[in-house]
Structure formats: structure tokens, C-alpha cells
Amino acid sequence: MNINKLEQYLSPTRxxxxxxxxxxxxxxxxELYGANLNVAKSFYPVLNLFEIVLRNSIDISISTHFGDSDWIINQKNGFMSDKSLMASNFYLKKSIEKAQKTITNKKVTVTSGKIIAEQSFGFWTSLFETHHFKLIGGCVIQIFNNKPKHINRNIITKKLTKIREFRNRIYHNEPICFNGTNIDFTEANQVKNEIYNLLKWIDTDLATYVQNFDSIDDEILLAMNI
Structure with missing residues (x-):
């Protein structure tokens, strides 16, 4: 495509x-614009698998904690309605209600599985925030059964926040190849390493499996040679 036309459609500012x-x-x-897209694309399977693993691991942990596989429905009027969550505007409860409405509008049966699938990445990472964490007895940290002893909730939360913010940048088409005005994939590499560390802390086999779909390093190397 003609460069001037490309700039017009992408916007001169971008x-x-x-x-x-x-x-x-x-x-x-x-070339750099295309390379940035390719690096972002290479993150999709890794982020996707990480999100699915995190979500399902948390679901199992909380189901065990409450002894209820339908906790995501039943706890809407349980811990999700605790008065201590007023400051967060009952984020979890409202997320469930929104999911139930969406599913109902599709004229299909509302199930825990469908509600779980509707939840955002932020829903799951928010369960590590103090105001939610204490209401579920901190059970979600148990999914990282291989973590070093010094790794606590606060450290896990910071790692998940970093991954979530980076993920959102990719999903909202923001560039991930810059540090100021310099071409720099340091943050992308850091996020990739954080993902693999968390996967290993859940189950070392998970990291090995995800690597089968990981072309991040190759795409970054191509981008850095521009």
C-alpha cells in the first residue's frame, strides 16, 4: 500500500x-508497524492459553473452597455481596449479573460454565486483590502450588496486573515495540517471562505445552533487525 495512504488510514499521530x-x-x-503487529499476534496463543489456565484453575480452587461447583452463581448473593465490597461497587456481582443477562438474551440456558466463559481477564485477576482475596480465605493463591515460599499475594497481584495491562494494550491495538521513541521489546520479554513463571508455578508441564505455540522470540528478533 502507498505510504501516504497507509498513514492516512492508520492516522498520522499513530x-x-x-x-x-x-x-x-x-x-x-x-516495516516496523508490520513487525509490531506480528509480535502482538505471536502473543495471542500464549495469552489465550494463560488466561484459560488461570481461569479454570481459579474456578477449581474456589469450587473446592465453597464445596460448590456452581459458586459463581450462588456466591453472587454470598461473598460477592459482602458490604465491604461497596467501595468496589460490587464489581464481581455486577459482572455475573451482566453475564447472566447476556446469556439470557441469547435464549440459552444460564449455566456456571457459560457465566465463567463470559468473564473478563480482569474478573479473575481481581480475585487476588485484598478486598476479594480475604473473603475467599485466600484460596486462589493455592493454584500456584510450585511457587517459591517468598512469593505472596502482593507479588502475584503485581505480576498479574502487568500481564493484564500488557494484554489489554495488544487487544486494543496499542504498539508494544517502544520505550519512548526507541524500538524496545524489553517489556514484551518481561511479560512473556512472567507468564511462563506463573505457568510453571501452577504446573511445569503447562509451560512446556504453551511453548509449542510460542513464536514470540522469533518475531521480536525479526523486528529488531529492521
Whole structure:
């Protein structure tokens, strides 16, 4: 595509950042834009698998804690309605109610499985925040049964927050190849390493499995050679 036309459709403001990082070479800016997309694309299977593993591991942990496989429905009027959650505007409860409405509008039966599938990544990571964590007896940290002893809830929360924020940048088409105006994938590498550490803390076999779908390093290397 013609560079001027590409800049028009991407917006001059967005494309200008790529121009600055490549010494205003339109050709290299276009290549870098494509390389950034390819690195972002390479994160999709890794992020997807991590999110599924985290979600299902948390579901099992909380189901065991309450002795209830339908906790995500039944606890809407349980711990999710605790008055201590007023400051968070009962985020979990409202997320469940929204999911139930969405499923009902599709004219299908509301089940725990369908509600679980409707929840955002932020829903699951929020269960490690203090106000939720204490109401479920801190059971969710038990999913990381291989973690080092010094790793506590606060450290886990920071790691999950970093991954979630990076994930959102990818899902909202924000570039992940910059540090200021410099081409830099340091953060992307850090997030990748955080994901693998957390997977290993859940089950070492998970990290091995996810690596089968991981082309992140290869795409970053191609991008850095622009």
C-alpha cells in the first residue's frame, strides 16, 4: 500500500511514532508497524492459553473452597455481596449479573460454565486483590502450588496486573515495540517471562505445552533487525 495512504488510514499521530523510531524512513516505519503487529499476534496463543489456565484453575480452587461447583452463581448473593465490597461497587456481582443477562438474551440456558466463559481477564485477576482475596480465605493463591515460599499475594497481584495491562494494550491495538521513541521489546520479554513463571508455578508441564505455540522470540528478533 502507498505510504501516504497507509498513514492516512492508520492516522498520522499513530504512524508518526513509527517514523520517529526509524529516523523518519517511511519504508522502515511501515516495516516496523508490520513487525509490531506480528509480535502482538505471536502473543495471542500464549495469552489465550494463560488466561484459560488461570481461569479454570481459579474456578477449581474456589469450587473446592465453597464445596460448590456452581459458586459463581450462588456466591453472587454470598461473598460477592459482602458490604465491604461497596467501595468496589460490587464489581464481581455486577459482572455475573451482566453475564447472566447476556446469556439470557441469547435464549440459552444460564449455566456456571457459560457465566465463567463470559468473564473478563480482569474478573479473575481481581480475585487476588485484598478486598476479594480475604473473603475467599485466600484460596486462589493455592493454584500456584510450585511457587517459591517468598512469593505472596502482593507479588502475584503485581505480576498479574502487568500481564493484564500488557494484554489489554495488544487487544486494543496499542504498539508494544517502544520505550519512548526507541524500538524496545524489553517489556514484551518481561511479560512473556512472567507468564511462563506463573505457568510453571501452577504446573511445569503447562509451560512446556504453551511453548509449542510460542513464536514470540522469533518475531521480536525479526523486528529488531529492521
Amino acid at each position: 504512524f508518526n511514532r513509527f517514523l520517529q523510531a526509524t529516523n523518519h524512513s517511511a519504508l522502515k516505519a511501515e
